Amino acid sequence: MGIILATSRSFSDGDLDLIARAAEAGHRIVRGPAHHDLLELAPLLARADAWIAGTGPVNVAHLAAAPNLKVLARYGVGTEAVDLEAAEARGIQVTNTPGANADAVADHAIGLMLAALRFIPDGDRRVRQGDWGVRRGRELGAATVGIVGFGRIGQGVAKRLGGFGPRVIAADPFLAEHRIRDLGAAPVELDELFASADVITLHAPGGQRIVDAARLDSIGPGTIIVNTARPDLVDEAAVAKALADGRLSGYAADTLDGDTAASASPLLADDLADRVIVTPHLGAQTTQAVDNMGSMSLDDVLAILAGRYPVHPVTR
Template sequence: MKVLVTPTSLCRDPQGASLRRLRDAVGEVVLNPHGRPLAAAELVPLVADVDGIIAGLDEYDEAVLAAAPRLRVLARYGVGVDRVDLDAAAARGVIVTRTPGANAIAVAELAIGLVLAAARGIPRLDEAVRAGEWPRLEGKELTGGTAGVVGFGAIGRLVAERARGLGMTAIAYDPMLPDEAFAQAGVERVEIDELCRRSDVVSLHVPLLPETRHLLDERRLGLLPPGAIVVNTARGGLLDEAAARRALDEGRLHGVAVDVYETEPPSSSPLVGHPGVVATPHAGGHTGGAVQRMTDQSIDALVTALRGGRPDGLVTPAPAPR
């Protein structure tokens, strides 16, 4: 069997133990030749004779899937599947999996780090001191404030827990969960407009779907209290970047912190470079622990599916028993 592996962090050490384990299980392994997420046109020549793919943040559209007649399983190295055409995969009988929970701690910790960085202007202060300056920048205290968590899955729950540890009150919005999920966490459930009105910090943790694109748009950003902070470590497109830039320029927001962008890399983002913005390069899941968990879970799912079993983390319908 032949497997394509595209995640850059997994491809970094071709002779590492994880890829050796994968080769022992499947035979031939081909690695991403470009060292970055691949566009659909770049994937087409790579998938012609593969049986499985461990997929990073690449673009798996219908054309890519059509070019892979032998493909049986696409194992996402992460949780987002917005760059995979799930309908096309299901129509072709391609199993799609993901690694739920593998990077939850890493992303939640980065989200809290970005909140602190934006609240106190830490990157700007660091840059100034490195340049020989000694500025006084007025920061924002978080204790006593309200953290609004949009999306209350594994990551959102961890962010709420950590925000409470900072002395904040956590409230959350997630239309997909029962009331019990919020009650068990001791977090008040609210609708999204109420969350925006009450939150000094809003942190986004939902998938990018047609109905969530620009979930934080001009109108909802206008509902936020003066001096609020917005953090997006989920998916670019959830936040209307142009509207957020206007809110910063007009002094309505204290800061914006983003790890994800509408276009990546964010060469044309209106946010990058603004003094009120803290920007990181889609690094939420990049800790040693998270990388190893994503690696193990994605390899396990791929091998299980290729052997005719039922893998964990299924996104498309389960395969028929063999």
């Protein structure tokens, strides 16, 4: 019997019983902490043949603690938290789940756009305090929406925007302009996008800074930024300053720098509460996305443990 360590909080928490599926294949799922603290994980890693990992870091020390590890299945698409070179050096195959949560995150991005444009969370708070005063919002269909990163999620956002009718522009250095046009957006350079868009939604990979002081200086009045991607894309101090001085109208995000340890983020200041919306990584948390990510990661784990090739390899 093989031991499969699962450190994603939501693994097998949807409609599918993935623990039973693993058992049918002769393997046992063992749970571990999502934060990947090495002191807590070391005893579990020592016995693990496979690891289904969430967003926590996976570094050379983690891998050294797992002498029997054959596969690391990233429960999600991003692999920036994984030391891929260390995994390859050990002969550990890394997989991920591309597209598994794309629809869920695209839905959430649209929801955050509407919430920011129409002041929905602030309106709810004020009504509960007896304040029925109206803040006049803006319609999504009257906006220019700029999509930064036009992969599966960015394309899903563009598709959903079609029903609202805004002008849609997109910046993606890895996609040909004709493909961007074919998929429903006008291709532009990143700096042009910031200067032109009323709503900017981030769907680029982590490991880079997209929103900084210089780009915030170029935006037009009333601009809203939505981030359902990665916190390191954004200079949070610069965003807070732009909100405070009125250059930026609103910021809506599903992630903050440090996440659960982000209580000191300048974006959570009380005086910005009417302009900032933050959700706790809800983007991928739908039953369908959880089942997709769980099934794809487990299927690749079972394939590798059985000596077969995975469907979604990141490393060879």
